Amino acid sequence: MGKKGLLTIGVLLWQFTVCAQKTLTGNVRDHHSEEPVPFASFQFKHTNTGFIADSAGSFHFSATQWPSDTLVITNVGYETKEIPLRQGTDSLKILLEPRTYDNGVVVKTKINMGLYIWKNIVKHKPYNDRFRHFDNFYYEIYNKMELDLKNLKSIQKITNIKPFRPMNELINRNIDTTEGVKFLPTYLTESISDYYYQKKPLRRREEIKAYNTNGINNASMVKFLGGMDQVINVYNDFINVFNRQFISPLSSSGNFYYKYALSDTQRIGYQKFYHLVFTPKNKGSNTFEGDCWVAAGSFAIQKMSLRLDKSADVNFLDRLSLIQEYKKINDSTWFIAKDKFVADFSPAGKQVPGIIARKTTTYQNALVNDSSVTNVLKQNKKIEEIIVKTGSGDKQAGYWDSARHEGLTTNEVNIMNMMDTVLNSPTYKKITKQIAFLGSGLFNIGNVQLGSAYNWFSGNGWEGFRMRFDVASNVHFDKKLWWHTYLAYGFSDKKFKGEAEVFYLPKKEPKRQYWYLGYKNDLDFGQTYFGEISNDNIFAFAIRKPNIPLKYINLEQAQFEFFNELGKGFSFLTNVSRKTYRPLKNLVPADSFRMGYNGLTGSEITVKFRYAFQEKFIESNFFRSSLGSRYPIVEASVTRGISGFLGGNYNYTKVLASVSHILKIPPLGVINYQVYTGKTFGTVPYMFLNVAPGNELYYYNRYAFNMMNRYEFINDRFAGINFEHNIGNGIFKLFPKLKFRQLYTVKALWGTLSDANKSLNFKEGHNFQSLDGKTYMEVGTGIDNILRFFRVDFVWRVLPRSSIKTSTAHFGVFGSVRLNF
Structure with missing residues (x-):
């Protein structure tokens, strides 16, 4: 046979071989995050034949015949998966299900290579952290x-x-x-x-x-x-997940919380990479499990995968995956x-x-x-x-x-x-x-908003059955002007009450400015805060403490307010107001005071300064709610009451100051504190002094003294602290499935009242008290996150031990609703 014939036969054999060869391509991804899984191992079942995916999770394999009809895919941290190879299969998209890393990845050597790599990552953080x-x-x-x-x-x-x-x-x-x-x-x-x-x-x-x-x-x-606000930096010691601080596996103290193991070593081009796997030492702690690929030499992270499952101390979470990838820029x-x-939530x-x-x-x-x-x-x-x-x-x-x-x-x-x-x-x-x-109980009709419906019907011991109807403008009425009014009627006292207010917001950015004008004539239910229950609410019916005299006072108030941000966290507010108080029941009546036959009137000018560095807000069209600051917030105000101005009857000066902060101290939880002080110069009726905030409901109020009644203590000089430490799971770490969280609280008040103010206010039949320099203190502990929504507080009134009336119990149990992750 000639050379041409041999060449022809060779070409035909090569073509036959190529045509007979099978090719399998595809990629491997994490079933939850859909991110590529690098270097997954493939093996034909019951054979020694296999191959490995590349760093991007892609694979390519060719053979004249499959060694077996089933492909087994494995990778550290994932469930083993078997895939039958049917006739004609040439492409696969493989999703691996994450699983808990087990001790099978640990290779016993004289040197713990996993710990060695972790130490070098920490050592090189100043260079690798951008x-x-x-x-x-x-x-x-x-x-x-x-x-x-x-x-x-x-x-x-x-x-x-x-x-x-x-x-x-x-x-x-x-x-x-x-x-x-x-x-x-x-x-x-x-x-x-x-x-x-x-x-x-x-x-x-x-x-x-x-x-x-x-x-x-x-x-x-x-x-x-x-x-700006969504930066997750794996090189930090702690990583924020839904406002809860989790210990990073790259934390400088990570060896106290994690076990590290070297799972694999791979080379991509000229670069060698270590596959480091980490698992929590203790279940129930705020830690991740996962793995990372680490560049040899620089010990920089090339890819980091972090996981949480439903056992993590995050509400409603089924599982979470967090992946970060890094590339060389030089x-x-x-x-x-x-x-x-990627986070999966199942609330119920x-x-x-x-x-x-x-x-x-x-x-x-x-x-x-x-x-x-x-x-x-x-x-x-x-x-x-x-x-x-x-x-x-x-x-x-x-x-x-x-x-x-x-x-x-x-x-x-x-x-x-x-x-x-x-x-x-x-x-x-x-x-x-x-x-x-x-x-919310609110609904819009055209350019106006009606409600809240939850205030339509309520009741109290003075008004009996009470009805209230609110109307306000919405954003369709005007972009800068908001108005609101309500009319209420009590069927026992047979009197109308109401409010009318206008809010003008000429500037939101970069420095907020607003003007406010309002008039109100209604029962004074005291200051209420977001998330708390007021007395002017249908839900207040069932949660009042028994055997406490109901106290009612009417407030007629007209006020003008101007607010302006100065920049760098500074702002000031000026307020001019005229207030007339008319005590109605179980309080010292107005006619007990020399000028109080038609009510007790005070006209005030207030200047308030506030410093909140890098404070963040969530805003609606007109109003905003603070998300806090990483730094303490300082407030100070001076109020001057002027007799003869706008019908005011008293001269006095009030000075107030406070410092508040939400301090995250991972892994020990969160501390929320407020320190405050104040003094009133002058002799005035009790409503113009400092009335310590009491709580007469079984609903816990974090801003008030919960074992103190309203109008129980009055002061003209005072200082106090509210302190709450949310520890996290604390002792409930032993019962991780409950996801309970532990907390304790301390609230203290030091106060005194001058002889002149005692003489003016301690009239016959009064129920006021003065601390006379003593300390009032409540301490408490509680369980938060019960069934993900409820909190129970156990509060003890521990000081003072004597020299005060004992009409209030020394121990109470309070409930509240808290929605958080």
């Missing part, structure tokens, strides 16, 4: 958050009811089953921003240049979509490239809809130690600023297609389309109004 190593840096952030509904049976039952049927087809069309579990992609928001950081002097700035919130137009919420520096956060078991929250953040175009960063930060008027650029919420689809760091998945595109349909659906609008009404 917030410590660089003088300044910049990157562009793309943030994407998706909310999905799971446990859909109850939703599908509801949508079969006639009023909700229009939603049924839309929901069924969008249910996803690709992960084996039904879930409904429900909401998606995304933003793109430029982030600037400077270490010394500290400055941070984020410019949000595009956002898409799909129907939520709250400006303060938009600011939380960026990267020959030696690893820089953050991607965050992914599998029979009620739950939520899957997914947040993905990518970082591009990083600059480090660059003068352009400091030039931008020179624009800052505050240490930390978030700027929402004009027009950033109006970007069109074409912009997003080119600006996103990564394209949308099919699910995410479907969400966009579904949200547009749902938000304009009359059924959806009706349902959201009903839910809002149930939560």
